[in-house]
Amino acid sequence: MFDNKKHFTTAIVGALVAFSVIALVLSLVKIEDVTLPPVVKYGMVFDAGSSHTSLFVYEWDSDKENDTGVVSQTLSCDVQGQGISSYANDPPKAGDSLRECLDKALKVIPAAKQRDAPAYLGATAGMRLLREQNSSAADHILATVAKTMRQYPVAFKGARILTGEEEGAYGWITINYLLDSFMKYSPKTHTWVHPEAANIFGALDLGGASTQISFMPEGSVTNWNEASEFMLYGFNYNIYTHSYLCYGQNEMLKRLAKELIAESSSSMHVDHPCYPKDYNETVLLSSFRTSPCTNQSDPRLTLDNKNVTLQGRGDASGCLTAVRKLFNFSACGQSQDCTFDGVYQPPVRGQFIAFSAFYYNFKFLNLTEGQSLATVRENIKHFCTRSWEDLSSSYPEENPERLPKYCANANYILTLLLDAYKFNETSWNNIFFQMKAGSADVGWTLGYMLNLTNMIPAEAPARLKGHVPSLWAVAVAFIILTLSLGLAALLVLLWV
Structure with missing residues (x-):
């Protein structure tokens, strides 16, 4: 009878100890270590300035959206020729001028990501001046660049003149x-x-x-x-x-x-x-x-x-x-x-x-x-x-x-x-x-894209992924309690 009790109690203590060790190991594994690989997203913005146009392609991890410091620049491409406002007498050339940089962008954005990549064109002072002088020409230029960008497999979000x-x-x-x-x-x-x-x-x-x-x-x-x-x-x-x-x-x-x-x-x-x-x-x-x-x-x-x-x-x-x-x-x-x-x-x-x-x-x-x-x-x-x-x-x-x-x-x-x-x-x-x-x-x-894609939230960011201190304390307390009960059971066995 004594041997049976001893073996039974020993089994219980062993199970408790094993459970405590497993719980301890699991508690040390951070949440980041077990999450799925991040999904990278892309976005692009044309800066249509008065003297030239440039394209910038950005990328970020989707699981870190609405966080800080996560967007990086993947590509910058200078469009050949002058700014789009210089094409007032031949607006279709404004759209055609963007093609070389758009082609380069598609080479750095994976094909599976392209249709979800937001694409913007923002025009600045050159187009503001042209709009003052000839608003119909300015509108025609924006329409031609929009037409060109819609021909590419990206999520075109509009071409407009910034204030x-x-x-x-x-x-x-x-x-x-x-x-x-x-x-x-x-x-x-x-x-x-x-x-x-x-x-x-x-x-x-x-x-x-x-x-x-x-x-x-x-x-x-x-x-x-x-x-x-x-x-x-x-x-x-x-x-x-x-x-x-x-x-x-x-x-x-x-x-x-x-x-x-x-x-x-x-x-x-x-x-x-x-x-x-x-x-x-x-x-x-x-x-x-x-x-x-x-x-x-x-x-x-x-x-x-x-x-x-x-x-x-x-x-x-x-x-x-x-x-x-x-x-x-x-x-x-x-x-x-x-x-x-x-x-x-x-x-x-x-x-x-x-x-x-x-x-x-x-x-x-x-x-x-x-x-x-x-x-x-x-x-x-x-x-x-x-x-x-x-x-x-x-x-x-x-x-x-x-x-x-x-x-x-x-x-x-x-x-x-x-x-x-x-x-x-x-x-x-x-x-x-x-x-x-x-x-x-x-x-x-970059600020334009961050604003339009809501990458910077109005609310403060949540606590970083990982252990919440209160839960960590509970886990440690539970492990200590489990080990204590196991030790107490062993002492009872030896006393009997």
């Missing part, structure tokens, strides 16, 4: 999403936390036809015409954003040339202080009529078919003076919350990412490494005094149409950032000139 404020706001979302500024994971608390508002980056974008500034000011934006509100990850963001049409660098150069010609007493040869010495450029006056930024009537100038030669003078200070005349600073009076043309802006705050033409111009001039403002000014001044022969021999691989423009572009950037946006010697160090953040290009396209 300037949308362009600025989506660029701001892209930057802060890529830099994890909206949410950061805290290993200490095992939760997502909101960084301090002061750690949110501002966005500075300079295109061919417009420029945008977007940032979180101190306090709320008092002028609601310049405000954008977003509820992201359970937190409300009230940002200031403004877009200046006709203040992109290409339109600025046209406006500068027109103003210099209008001010000149000569009708055939005009000095251009920003162009290198001994560089000449011929301009057809009637070409100013092609853009709403320069087609306004001017009593000093007749926009006929006459040619005018712009003669470079390499005058650094004269260039800066000429560029400043393009801004109406007097419209702000004594107001400190004003940039130019009477536009409201609260004081800049925090760190900024300056991208697009801000970056490309300063990268060429080797000014993207955090140099002081004094160094930046001195380098630009020196560059502006170099002759055309010197520049063309020093930069043989640079586009000869772009090379003579860097002096004007650099002085324009200084004027815009310092005189208009009111950065100063100290806050200048808070501007970072870069074109990439994390794994993707900086721009409005």
